[in-house]
Amino acid sequence: MLGPSRFDDLFETMSRKVAGHTSRRGLIGRVGAVVAGAALVPLLPVDRRGRVGRAEAADAVANPRGKWTPQDHDVQACNYWRHCSIDGNICDCSGGSLTSCPPGTKLASSSWVASCYNPTDKQSYLISYRDCCGRNVTTGRCGCFNTEGELPVYRPEYGNDIIWCFGAEDDAMSYHCTISPIVGKAG
Amino acid sequence: MLGPSRFDDLFETMSRKVAGHTSRRGLIGRVGAVVAGAALVPLLPVDRRGRVGRAEAADAVANPRGKWTPQDHDVQACNYWRHCSIDGNICDCSGGSLTSCPPGTKLASSSWVASCYNPTDKQSYLISYRDCCGRNVTTGRCGCFNTEGELPVYRPEYGNDIIWCFGAEDDAMSYHCTISPIVGKAG
């Protein structure tokens, strides 16, 4: 799991614009107080691009280069709106749900928050992708590959190739699947 | 690897008929002299039924319950005549050949000898199936499932489910693929 020093670094260098205007220590102090007792783990991207090619995913769009178009009725499909930035297996297909890990896995203690658009109520929500870890990947069960807004690895808060099982208990760093809970509305 | 005691047991109980008419010690003595320095490892069945369903094998016959019909032109096909009793992956598809293991694998020190009919010269040959071990199975590369003359596990000299990597060096008991060398003519 990332320690405070790494956390500081990320804060400091979050983006070029932000870095210049932010008092790192001040922010840390405030957030630290708020989440007292909680690990200071930045919730970085948990997505893993490349695991499943769009063309390979069971419910991928016909054109691997086509525009992402979300729907709001089939939770196990890759184009379900909450999965707008998932790159992994949907836990709902493997004994979990949109918000729960399958039995025997470990919930990662960190995640990446992204904003996804619900086409039904036309609102955007913050989704905190959390990995379920400690079991081998659920090959063939709803592997998805969505890369909306995905940035390179030197911008890890938006990057999508990182295995984010670092913080799971029992050193359970193998990847199984990902849940897509809503954690708030996005503006 | 099977030790002499196991070997003796098998000899003694090879079949009900044979067991009654054979002097175990006499046979062992003679064979032992012949293969002086060689391990007394019975070359039992190395086939593993059920790894690949006939219907699933790439070049399986259309009917999984149809009669086995050998051919003499495509070494990588499951119905190549030498594979008449193979149940595993053909090494020729994975960097080996009909008689050689792929690089990095270990040749099992024991094998199972079967009689296969060559439809071209209309002769039967003894094939000594040898396992190449110590690497994970070559998934999707010429898995075959032929069960001609295959008997239950209590007749292991004809059974086909045993992983015969017991004798491979370096404790390399994982299964990779199987070669089908000719070791003689069968009658």
Next chain:
Amino acid sequence: MTHAHGRSTGLPISRATMAGAATALALLLSATALAQPAGGGRIGGQSQPPAGQELPVDDTSVEQAPAPNARRIYVSDPAHFAVLTQLFTIDGDKGKLLGMSDTGFVPNTVVASDGSFFGTASTVWSRLGHGKRTDYIEILDARTHNPIIDIELPKDPRFLVGTYPMMTTLTPDNKSLLFYQFSPSPAVGLVSLTDKKLVKMMDVPDCYHIFPSDNNNFFMHCRDGSMLKVTFKADGSAERKKTQVFHKEDEYLYNTPAYSAKAGRIVWPTYTGKTFQVDVTGNEAKFMPAFEAFSDEEKAQGWAPGGWQVVAYHRESDRVFLLADQRAKWTHKSPSRFVFVFEGKTGKRLNKIDLGHETDSIAVSQDKTPQLYALSSAQKTLFIHDAESGKEVSKVDRLGHSPLVINTSDM
């Protein structure tokens, strides 16, 4: 601790600002506030909407499987003898995958007689396909699917063989596990799950399979066509006694007989459908009259069993289910499309079920209105049928690479 505990009403940046140009910092802040504590307590539970927070919030958790019942099914995928394999837990009532567990090379599955746990004996290497070899037994809780017992075995024993259900088994009290050793000499390993250790390798003659008739007795089947009774003590000291020869040399018994420990019944078909039954109640092997599943006319038409697990037995109704089809000789392990149902006591044929799909293995649940499970390796699918009508009621697909073995609880 749920994320609700980590949520702050005093976040210095309002959510309204999160969309737009400055999202990087905002997202990280938001995310940090939601972080789980290291080694936090129970995961899950209802989260309270934080004060002053009207936004929708999902709680997160790790599922537990429902309490196991007779319709709990475990499907093992040996994955063409890969060194990494998987075991799928399925709810037969709902036709739903409950979870999956990692297993190693040629895994053999056991299920507690009360369903409370399941586990496997399998093999791993320190570098996947090579390196240091470890044979081990891992027992998992049927609800949490977390490992509760892990026992490493000594190096020699385990029989690396296509997975047969009765080659690794539990005693009826679920306190001991028995596994078969092929090399260097035939033996049965007695493992105490209570003491979490291998007690002893018990030598046996040239016999195979393990059918525990009670907590201190098991039967095996021997090359010569007899059964062997082994009576053992807690320390692994054992006595052996062979029965009569009960089948001919050319009557080839399948590697995957059905066994109900609670009924004390072994049901064992041959390649041609002649079906032997052994009653081992009272720790004595009583050989019931064998019955022919197929008439001579049917045999002439090619009817014969075929598949991996070709037979299942329902205890309460005394019914035998036999997977069969019309086939060429020596296709005894190829899939079949039909299940024939017989009364165990009489061998009378009661039904012929057209499954409608190629099937490699069958099993039945032990409840009063049993389900018939039909597994297709090629389709990677477990089909769930009503055992009485034969009608397909549900199915679970995408079961790994080549799922082959079904285990249920004899509960």
Next chain:
Amino acid sequence: MTHAHGRSTGLPISRATMAGAATALALLLSATALAQPAGGGRIGGQSQPPAGQELPVDDTSVEQAPAPNARRIYVSDPAHFAVLTQLFTIDGDKGKLLGMSDTGFVPNTVVASDGSFFGTASTVWSRLGHGKRTDYIEILDARTHNPIIDIELPKDPRFLVGTYPMMTTLTPDNKSLLFYQFSPSPAVGLVSLTDKKLVKMMDVPDCYHIFPSDNNNFFMHCRDGSMLKVTFKADGSAERKKTQVFHKEDEYLYNTPAYSAKAGRIVWPTYTGKTFQVDVTGNEAKFMPAFEAFSDEEKAQGWAPGGWQVVAYHRESDRVFLLADQRAKWTHKSPSRFVFVFEGKTGKRLNKIDLGHETDSIAVSQDKTPQLYALSSAQKTLFIHDAESGKEVSKVDRLGHSPLVINTSDM
């Protein structure tokens, strides 16, 4: 010892009797006579037909791969992030699979600059997906494919990330391996392959990728758009120096740049095809003028790079190969069907190759008449093209589950 040594001219049972009723004993005898010795010597070699033995006899052996050349290809299959993965060795000349090696979780492949060995950094657990975690480096001989070095790493370091070729690399002398650490803080691990141990974790700022410019210097790319030069000694003590910022914040550089250590050239396209090149010869970063792969008109038509490894560089001809297609925004990792060829020095477009198939990753061989390698994850196939004409000359299929990364030797 070959089986010839074990063959007897005095076998008590003639081969003529082997067919027929008594085959069981005969087969076993025959087989026993052919048994390999335990721990026997070199396997293989020509067997002599035994005296008085006119029967056909095959010799058995374990293959060695041919001597590696510039057309030796390694294709890594992370298998959708499975904990057991595979690395395929391919002969580009023959379009033939030479063998395969087992690798672990998110394997990162390295290939010696003279082709003499290859290896991976990956992760295993003692119970497959769980248990004790071990990060390790395994180096295998390019001909025998046997492991020659195995180094276990301390627990924290390894970056578990989708496999990028330049996140784990070798120094040009092939004596040290450098790997990236993400957590708990950014660092580069210096591993001595000579001493077979981790020398030190060298702290670095928020920078990524490792481009060794000689045996004691490497460059990284930092979040702020600069490069970082790290000069290190054998003991891992290091000095760091940042360069100018060379690209804008919204110029998103791919995670998989091309790098030729022998040319000292990094070629690094953005999502839109603007291609940066850094010359690191003499251990100084010289930024060449970036070129646009696509005109404004082409960009308006949707032309942009896309795939996993989207760029390759041929040293001798100074050519840049870019994988691209017409696409929607944010599909930068989806496969493409075309390769655009540019002169490195000028950025002049020389060719547009229609591969004829969806391609996730490309690479080129470094010989005079290079091959262009085009890997399709979905088709599990490496297509081999002539890099000049673009014509497909051969292909190797059935490469595991989802092959993604190509490694060649910069020889």
